[in-house]
Amino acid sequence: MTNSKKDQNKEKSDKNSNRSPPRNERIQKKVEKEEMTLDVTQEMSEKSSQKFQIDKEKGSEQHQNKIILSGYSTRRVRYKKSEPDEKSVNIDADLVRNNDKTLRDEDWFLEKIEKCKSKKLQRTCVCPFPPCYRIVDAIDGLKGKWQRVKRVSFLCCCPPFCCLIQRSAFWPPRREYYFFKPPPNDISFQVNEESEAILMRDRKKKLKKLKRAKACIPGEMYRFGLSHPCAEDVKHAKGFALKTANGNTIACIHIPCPDVSSSPRFTLLYSHPNGSDLSDHLVGVPSLIDLARFYRCEVYSYDYSGYGISGGIASEHNLYADIRAIYQYITMEKHVDPSRIVLLGFSIGSAATVELLKEEKDRKPPAGVILQAPPTSLLRVFGNMIGRKKHLEKPTCCLDRFVTIDKIHEVTIPILVIHGKDDKTVPIEHGELICQRAVTKVFPLVTPEWVPDAAHDNIENCRVVWKRIRKFIRE
Template sequence: MSSFREICEIFCCPPFPSKIASKLAFVPPEPSYSLVNDTENNFSLRFQESAEWQYTADEKIYVEGIYTRTKRGNKIACFHMKCCDDAVYTILFSHGNAVDMGHMSSFYCGLGKWLNCNVFSYDYSGYGASEGTPTEKDLYADIEAAFLVLTTKYKVKPAHVILYGQSIGTVPTVDLATRQQVGAVILHSALMSGLRVLCPGTSRTWFFDAFPVIDKIEKVTVPTLVIHGKNDNVIDISHGFRIYERCPKAVEPLWVEGHGHDDVDCRCGAYLERLRFFIHVELAQQ
């Protein structure tokens, strides 16, 4: 909760959106992996101990690390994880803050196997093995570049792409979903906007706000699943409620009892079952 003085400073001397974004969102960790160039277009993936890869060395061969370049000029790292031979959908995962793809790799592998989906992810500019400095504009360019690789190099049809955003990852996820007709969207611990996180009770989007997810969600026209922990003390569950209410194609949401911001994961049975039902039952009925 911001102090009264901080709130007055924000509204009397409004910051640029980039200032809100940097205060709220971007804390790149020490890289937990590296991509070592073996040949011109072939990279070996090497995990640091901090990545805590939980699977075998044989299973790691199904994780392909590549680079692509965004329209803003940054070279960003991507992972393609072939979790299933017969997967219909590929999840394009935009992770949360203070982690990179190495930290998320075991989660991606487990999630893909459980859901019978392949997983594609990318690191934001300035995260992991990606170049540059993270900004709001770079978030949008990063996911756009990742989507292009997924649909061209890996030849996944847009209708077979499920966009999954977690926390700050919901920002580029919703932005891309307003511009691409994908198969579905999953929003996990989503935020309405940057200022609404910093100053709870803010009821409108000011011109100096960052990450205006709440204003873009009305333009998302594919099935959308909203997931939020009821005990989230980073992004209050009220953000999830409002996004669900404003989303024209929202399916039944999942409000997770007894869980917060970072602990709704593969250890949570209700989470896994809701995802599985969404992908294999509700999407099949569309």
């Protein structure tokens, strides 16, 4: 009996052992199971949060504006609520912001401007998404159309034929900047997030904006502000106003040499094309600040009468008075030796530059002059547009304007002509003809630079141009 009972107890214990493991093993398995479930839930939560962030970013991208920047004719800063364009380049903030990388890495800078050569640039706007953005977009589009209507009406408002030719040369863009005097407690900061964009917008509302150069006090320096709410102020540009001989007040800027340890190598006076103003050349790539950094120089520039916040009407006579006023300011008030001044004229700015040299030929001349895509005259450019080719070497018509071809032989300082071979607006024949007429007995012409694969709008974005200008200045 005892043996049978022992056997029965043993069988029961074996069955119980098969049914459930010991307590320690049960606890360990339970902990492992809980850890596995935690890992799975954590992975699921991470995936879901990651997905939520991606969806959130996608959703926010749909409501963000885009800043379009490019060459001078399309360098206007436009704010769009649309997806990125396939023909554009998405750039980071370092590409647009004014950092000191050009002082340290030349290859990086030249690669940057080459990247922006054939495509538009895009930068995301971080302004808060307005509830009535479609109405704001419609109003902004109407403003642009209204400005075009005003410009066409101004051209066709019963002028004589000579005035019509002159007016058609100027196409001032919409004003996108202002001057201001910063208050005592003003702090400049970079805008990267929506909260910072709100702070920048509130800060700009409190500033006393000077949207007309006539409101500026002569001799005082001002900060350069951009009209868009989240656009950062241009830190390195100092604005001031000048009175011209024609009675107009024009806006000017001075960009000091970024290399504080040494004095600037020379002073550059830049005259911009007819379809841009100062804001385009301070925000675009490349900018005037890039000029100052790359060449280790100080840069002066100005807005023509009728451009930006400058007063008066855009005309040939006012254009010549504008460049004369800033040149006298540099030489007489700032006491810069003319032998340390280099003039750079782009497109219609080359006509103003040559006229200044013609007037200053009896005085101490500047060190040199650079002409980028210079037109021979306005009627010759129009003749090229309608397909005429043999009119370039014909005598100048009495109605023609900005006749650089008849003045270039009076320039007796070194001249560097830079022209793009693919230029359709001002063909390369204009640059070649200027080179032929510019050779004088006083000083031979410097070897010109004909840039392959460069058009009228993107010649500034060519690596060859920057290196050629530096070589010209050294020689």
